[in-house]
Structures are given as structure tokens and as C-alpha cells.
Amino acid sequence: MKHSLFTLSILIVLIYLAHSLDNYSNTQSVFVDEEVIPQFNPPPEDEEKSGFVFSGLETRESRRSFYGAPPVIPHRIGKTDRECLNCHTEPKEFMGHVSPPSPHPELVNCTQCHVRGNGPEIFKKTVTIKTNWLAITEPKMGSRNHPFAPPTVPHRLHMRDNCAACHNQSHPNTDIRVNHSQRKNCMQCHVPDYDQSMSPFSHEFTE
């Protein structure tokens, strides 16, 4: 009896996982003809409510032109890039928002790649862009070899090899948190499923 209960529970887990794996297959979103301003969750500058604001993969995606693009900055910025790292080295709460840490704080010229989501305040209105741009979406979850296997890393590691920066339990993006970030040595169990040998992003350039 005990034995069959155990088998049953295993089966249920398997069915559940198989089902969820289906949901994790990569899809493509179509960004066509965007309507005016904030595509993303209202940034702090437009918002005066209290309480923490958490976000998920949808928000994450809305801040990027395509999977792999640097996200836009959803708030006002200071004058020097040094200020960015005041908040973006570890999750910090500010006016109800939590700052996601940068996975590559060693690169100091932040505004080289990250631009404001909305332009400077001197422009009273934002603009509408008519575009036929189609973007690839963020990968969802890595594949598992078998139901109990740790999922693989479904994204490139270039500039994103500091796992804790995004997957920490205190990260504002609730969808990508892991429940055991205290274990630190992520790559012990999670290997990239991105075919690194074929990837143009996998190896360092050597002269």
C-alpha cells in the first residue's frame, strides 16, 4: 500500500512536470505598432503609491527590445554612472521599489548601453513609434534531463555569469528567483543548455 502511494505520487509529479515543460517551450512575441508610453510597469517617476512593487518575466521582457538587449532604465537617472551602482549592487528598497542588482558591475559606463525608458522630463509628451520589429522572447525555464534533474541554464552567460545578481531570493523579479540561493555554487548543478560550443558568445577573445 505504502509502495503504491509512493508510485502514485511520483506519477503525479511526473505528469505535472511534463505539463509545465510544455509551457516552458520558447514562444515568440510580436511587438507591433506600440501605443504611446509606458510599455512596462509604471516607473517610479510616474507613480506615487506605497508598498513594494514586484515584477515578473513580462515586465522583464517589456523593458528589452529583444531577448539579449540591454534593458531600458525605468526611472530618472543621475548625472554620473557612479550613481547607478549606489542602488544596483544589491537589492535596495527605495520608495516602494526594489532595485535589481547589476550582473556586471565591473562595467562602469552604464549609460553606454542602458538608456532611459522615457526621455528627459523637459519633453512633456512621449512619442509613438510605428515599427514592424519582431523580437525573440526571453527563454522561460531550462530543460531537465529527467524530472528530478536540476534545470539547465537557458541563457547566455556573457555579462550574465553572476547568477546571484538576478536569481537571489530578494530580487524584485519574483519569476526568476530561486528558492535556494544560499547554496551559492550554482554551476555545480545547473549547466548551460545553450550550445556554448556553437555559440558566438561562449568563448573569450584571445589575440
Next chain:
Amino acid sequence: MLNTRREFLKQVARASALAALSSQMGLVYAMDPPLEQDGLSWQKAPCRFCGTGCGTMVGTKNGRVMAVQGDLQNPVNKGLLCAKGYHAGAALYGRDRLTTPLMRKGNKQVPISWDEAIDAIAKQIAKDPSNFSIYGSGQWTIPEGYTAMKFIKGGLGNNHIDPNARLCMASAVVGFITTFGVDEPSGCYDDLDECDTVITWGNNWAEMHPVLFSRVMNRRNNGEKINYIDLATRQTRSTKAADHYMEFVPQTDLAIANCICYQLLEKGTYDKDFVAKHVRFKDNEKKDLSIEEYKAFLAEYNIENTSKLSGLSKEQLKYLGDIFGDKNKKVLSLWCMGMNQHTRGTWINNLVYNVHLLSGKFGKPGSTPFSLTGQPSACGTCREVGTLAHALPGGRVVKNAEHRKQVEDVWQCKPGSINAKPGFHTISMFEAFAKGDLSSMWVQVTNPAQSIPNLHKNLANSDKRFLVVSDVYPTVTTRLANIVLPSALWVEKNGVVGNSERRTQQWFKMVDPPGDARDDVWQMLAVAHKLYEMGFAGMKNRNGKFLFHMEDENGKEIKSWDWNVYKTINTDKILFDEYRQLTLLKHKDIAPYDEYVKTRGMRWPVTEQNGRWVETKRRFVANDDPYVAEGRDIDIYMAKAGDKKAIAWARPYNAPPEVPDAKFPFWLCTGRVIEHWHTGTMTGRVKELKRAMPHAYVELHPEDARELGITDGDMVKIKSRRGSIILPAWVLGRGKPAKGSVFVPFFDETKLINEVTLDAYCPMSKEPDYKKCAVLVEKA
């Protein structure tokens, strides 16, 4: 692993099948197998935008670009891009892409067929070939510029071709030629990794060459000591990283450079050995000077006088003198438009070379002057191919009979086809167009109705002339055109470009252009062939064949003018390999096309050594440059006098043509912002970039703003003797101009700052000064 290898073999097989297919067309279409990942195939291409020439990997699927990443294998950027680069793919997909040729009929531009368009252009040219002109671009690929050059100089026998690079790099070119006898820098980006002191001369590289900026700043962040001196007239994002910000009065950079030379000679801290071996002195009349005579010329630029003139403190000037006088310092000078867009642009280029030549800080790792380029192929196309009114490929000039003959022989055009008289340079070309001295103009890959200075004057009547514009989006220029031709953009066509550090990079077409848009090269080949069919003599070569005659390996003619044939072949390879023969004269040797397919670009001179094609890191430098003579450490081998010496010119300070006065009390400086590329036609179609910086603004010094009662967001009128515009003020924004000056970016087609700017230019380089004119600023 096995999987990977199988995948690779599959792709090789596919590539060779393709090669076999194209060799039936007569061409071996060398192919870098695209890498597949994510369901996307990834291929290399240099970035579409600035002169840095970063490598990107472009991800495509179902015939569309869907992602762009930095190319880790490219030594220029090592995997990193900037905001523009990452979004280059989206620039292809604006809803208003031009997809069909248009012709102006009455007040409307109506769609026409390609045949009609080609026919109309050919007929217009045949009517008046000597008054037809081409206005091109530093964003032309090498084969595009080469085709345009051969079309007009070989085919039409006139020299009225000039690129927008005239507005951008001309002063650097003449600076190089006058000092070193040949164009383009000795240094390279490796110097960014080795310098310990960086001086930018009027250059906001944090926004304009961000990848190079962060290459140095990341070194500092890793604990290396980098001393950064920002010599400027405006505080910018770059200034935020500077150890020393030195604000000078516009135009006095001439005096500051002379003052550094004065100190080196006065204190005896100049590199005596280097100067004796590699430098000679000349005055403005080209008369030789002894070092004593040169020193006497410099006496005027003592610290006292220069401090008064430039606004730099005596301590700052002394500091600069000491930096260059210190033998142990590795000093890298960088500049771009601040020095080039200057009514004495050639002189200030010469003077910065003087500083480096006297201090011996030349050709050493990390210690050299390095001129940055604005556009992706201003070097490759405009300077090396030479798409300028006076030039021919490979550093040749139309005035030289021997040069003309060499080019005619390669082009196989009839002897005497090339005209010895230089054509109109950019500003004079637009003046002639306004006056009617030129009857027709073909504009490709640029937007002059927004970017030419003093628009009212220089674009008067241009809607009355015959104007053909090839572009990818509607622009202020296409609106004036009689005929608009829809072009292919970036990875919608093959391309080869050359960046700031002499690196030539190649890419393959990855997706089809939208609708009926077609390559710029094809457009010119089609018009040339139409002229040939009409019996136009210039389009026949000396054998009676089409000027752009191309053959497959069986000797059969390729009908390159037929789009259905053109789109299946790689004309870039044919044109590039033909052009290659012309690059050897001035040791600007480039490798065969196929070699560039295999690499992330190579820096010329590229020479074949033991069966391998080897690039040159530092030009004129022993052990790097194969043309350096045995036993020399530095060899200025193209020195005009044949003495292998660079010339230090005694160039005086010269006041700018327009300075602020009681009526127009402010300096106006124009420029770019990180989000947008030039006139914003491409970046303005990218949601992320356009939203980040939707419109132009005027930047004011806070004290000036307070005096004028202006705060952030107020509408402000900027007025000069030539025109005026109204735009919002940004007082405590991204930058802070010097007191008494304002800054306006030029990317916004709804706020044309070039209606206000002055079109005075450097008499030697003919490059206009967009950085200085006098304006009135008032609350609108």
C-alpha cells in the same frame, strides 16, 4: 560535441552547395557558415553606426533580423556594444520604410517602376553629364563608394563627387597629408589598452565612441591608474570621468597646442633624439625653419599670453607641458569633430601632431596621437577609395597625370577619360546647386537637407533642380527630391567598411530588403548600363564593353544591371578585388575579399608573408609595419620630401570668423547624443532609442539660464544671422556648456539647428565649423 560537429559539417555542406550554385553563376560565393542557436542563425557584421567599427553578431530567422549581440571574437569591442548597436536590428523595421521608387509629379511623389526611375535618371544625365553631381557618404560601403567614383569620374568624366565625410573628416585627412605625407593614423585601438594618460581635445567620447571610452574606463575600474584630461568647451558625460577638466575659449586650442610646444622647447624637455631623426620644421609658407626659428615663432605662445587668450590657468597650461615633457608618461591624444569641424581644422590637426612629435610620443604603444572617425566607413570609403572631388583611389589625385593613367588602366576606360580638374567640394557643390551651376544631383546614404550648415542658403532652390535621393526612410532630403529610390540597409546587402584604426571588415547579406528596395550599388550599375544602352560614350570601356563589365570564370558576361541576376551574385567581391589593385601605391595594401570573410577584419597595410595575410598594428613603426626600412624605428615613408621625416608646421592662432557680440552674445555648438545616429533617420525608428531621446533641446549654463529667466522645459528661441529655431531648454541636464555658450544636438528633423549654423570652412580641408557661431538666446 558530436552533435556540434555534425551540425557544423551540415552547415559546411550547405555552404559548399551554395558555393557550387553561385559558381554556376560564375562566382565563388565564399561563405562563413552561419551559427545556429535559439532557432536563429547568427552571422558577423560590423555595426551600422559609428566609426568605431564594433563587431556584432546578427541573429536572423524567417528572413528577419531578430536580435543583435556584441561579437566576442571581434578585437574592437570584445563582445560589448552601445545602446545604438544593440538596437541596430530594429532600425530596419520602421513602418515607413521606403519600398518603391517615387517620382515627383506636381506636388506629390507618386510610385513608379524601377524601369521608369532608371530611365528618367539616365536621360537627365545624358542631357547634361558635366553638370551632374553625386553627394555621397562615409556610410557608403567600400564597393558602393568605388562604384559611384568609377561611375562619375570614369564614366561621366567629371569630378563632382563629394561625401558627407567632408563635413566630418576632411580636416583630419589634410592634417595627416600635410604632416606625414599620407592619410590615416599610425596608432590603433590597442593603444587604449596601454596608455596611462588620455587627453581628449574637444571630444565627448563617452557618448560618441562609447565602446572605446569604456575600454579605457574599465581598465581604471580594474585598478589601473589612468589619468584622463578633458580639454573642452562643454562639460559632458566624458567630463564626469575626467581627472582634469580644462575649459578653453572656443578656437584657442590652436594656442594651447603651441603653448605645449613652447614649453617643451623652452624647458628642453622635448625628445631631442626623436626630433633630430624624424622631424623637420616648416612655416605657413612652406619654407623650412630651423628649430631656433621655430622656437622664435612659438615665443608668442608663452604661458602668460596663452592663459589670457584661452582661459586656461597658468597651472593648467604648465600641467599639460609637464605631462608631455615627462618621458615616462604614455600619452594618448584623441579627437574627433571638435578639432575637425573647425575653420582652422587642418592647423589644429597639425598642431596636435607637433605636440606628439616634439615630445617623441608617437608610434609607441599607448603613446601616440589618434584621430577618431565619425562614420563607419569614412576611412574605408571616403579616404581610402577617395570619393572626394579631388581624389582617386588609393591616395591618388585627379591633378596627377600618372595617377589618372593608373586608374584608367585598372578601370579599362579610354585614356583621358578622367578629368584633371577637381570638382565641387561639399559646400561649393550645394552653392552651385542653389545657383544652378549644377543641374542635377544624386544623393546616397545621407541626409543633407538636415546636415548641411546654413540650410536656408545652401538648400535654396534645390527643389527646382533635378534631385535623386536614395534612402531607406523618408527624410527632409527625400521630400525635396524629384526621384526617390528605396535602398537596402545594412545586412539587407553585402558590405565592406573601414573603421578608425584602418580595419577593413566584411559582411554578407542576411535578409532581403523590404518591398522593392534595392542595393545602392545596383542602382548605379542600372543607370550606368542604361546610359551604355543609350550609346553614351563614357560608359563604354576601351574595348567597347560596358564600363562595369563583369565576367564569370568561363568568360561569360554577368548581367549585373539586371536585378534578378544582381541579387544572386556578390558584386562586392568583384568590385573590392578590382579596387584592391589600386591600394598598393601608398602602402595602403588590402587583402583579397575572401580573406576578410574569414576574419573579424584586418588593419592595413595587409601584406602576404609566408603564405599568410598579415595585418599592421601600428603604421610607420618597425616590427609592425612591413614597409618600414631596415634599421629604422620609425619610418615616415610617404614624406613628400623623401627624407622620411614628419613636418612640424608653425601654425599660428587665428580668430574664428564669427564671435559673439552685443547682438548675438552666445556661442552655439552643435553635436550628437548617444541615442541617435546623425540625423536620426534610423535610430528615430527604434522605440527604445526614440523614447529615450525624443527631441532636440538646447543646453544652457545654469547662470546664463538664471539671468535669462529660463528653467528646464521652457521654450527658447535660438537666433543667428542666418536663421532661428525654437526648442525646449535643458539646464541641469546631461551636459553643461561653458558660461556664455549653448549646445544643441542635430538629430531632430523637426528642429533643424542647421538653419542657424554658419557655413564658414577651413580653407585647406573645406570642412565647415559646426561648433562655433554667434547666436541670440531668448525665452520664446
